[in-house]
Amino acid sequence: MTTVAVSDAGPLIHLAEIGSLELLDAFDTLLVPEVVHDEVEVGGLPDGLSEVADKVVAADGGDTGVGGELDAGERAAISVARGRELVLLTDDLAAREVASEAGIDVHGSIGVIALGYSRGLLDRDEAASRMRALQRETSLFVTEAVVERGIRLLDER
Amino acid sequence: MAADISDRVREIAEARDLPESEVFERALEHGLEQLWEDLVLARYLDGELDREEAVSRVGRTKVERAERECEAVEADVDWGQDA
Structure with a gap:
């Protein structure tokens, strides 16, 4: 697609x-x-x-x-x-x-990280690591608990 | 990292005219508050804490912000895995 x-x-x-x-x-x-x-x-x-x-x-x-x-x-x-x-x-x-x-x-x-994971550009651990890095290492404001929920959703879906 | 922390503590202490011990004390309070809020919001988002209890502990603004973020992240993960 x-x-x-x-x-x-x-x-x-x-x-x-x-x-x-x-x-x-x-x-x-x-x-x-x-x-x-x-x-x-x-x-x-x-x-x-x-x-x-x-x-x-x-x-x-x-x-x-x-x-x-x-x-x-x-x-x-x-x-x-x-x-x-x-x-x-x-x-x-x-x-x-x-x-x-x-x-x-x-x-x-x-979503871009999740897309990279689904397209095989990242494995699960690397996707999770980059989601956490978005929260901890960038100027993006996002609640830590929300990122952890996103990582769990990667595992569930 | 340890050197960075020492440098920052010294700079803050000098700029605010505070003893370094008080800078450490305030840093601990700020950090603990953040960790507490993250824990409350995680429990709320996981369904272990009801909304009103979460609001009473961290405030309505933070709960509502977390709800908006959560809706966006869930939609992003769904889309990313289906696209």
Whole structure:
């Protein structure tokens, strides 16, 4: 199955922080709106991003007026995803809820790790380790108990 | 890591004009509070603690945040394994 995704800055930054940008290889195409690319560039483009550069393309992120409380990158990514058969990647709960209400299939860095596991890019222990690293070693705020629940779900499903 | 901790304790103590022993005491209190909240939320999410009890122990904001995160993580794991 062809999987196309558009990402805001969160997953690109958080996955880079744990050295896991290669998991984005699970997508056939990854769209990155210009404004998101600019946001990530401010902190220094992660080394791993260039390794998946063939799947990073500029995408027009025209503002459609959704999610006024969201930042420009989140709004642009939602704008790109609206009305298209693609997955939106964001780690922001508010952006996620706005996207879901707009009928967009939306997931975050935890989902990318689970996808890498199901595609055979990671074994179970490595998937669990990277989920814990997201919580402990990155700027992503997620409750430890929630991550542990996600790891148990990997085992159950 | 030990050197990092010593350096940080010294820097905090100097910046806040506190004895290093008090910095350690506050760090222990903060760390214990975090571990306690994680334990309460884990028990709530695992169904071992009812919602109102969890709210009374860590506050409604943290319980509601954990619920939103949990919903997202469950959806992510389901999707990742089915995609």
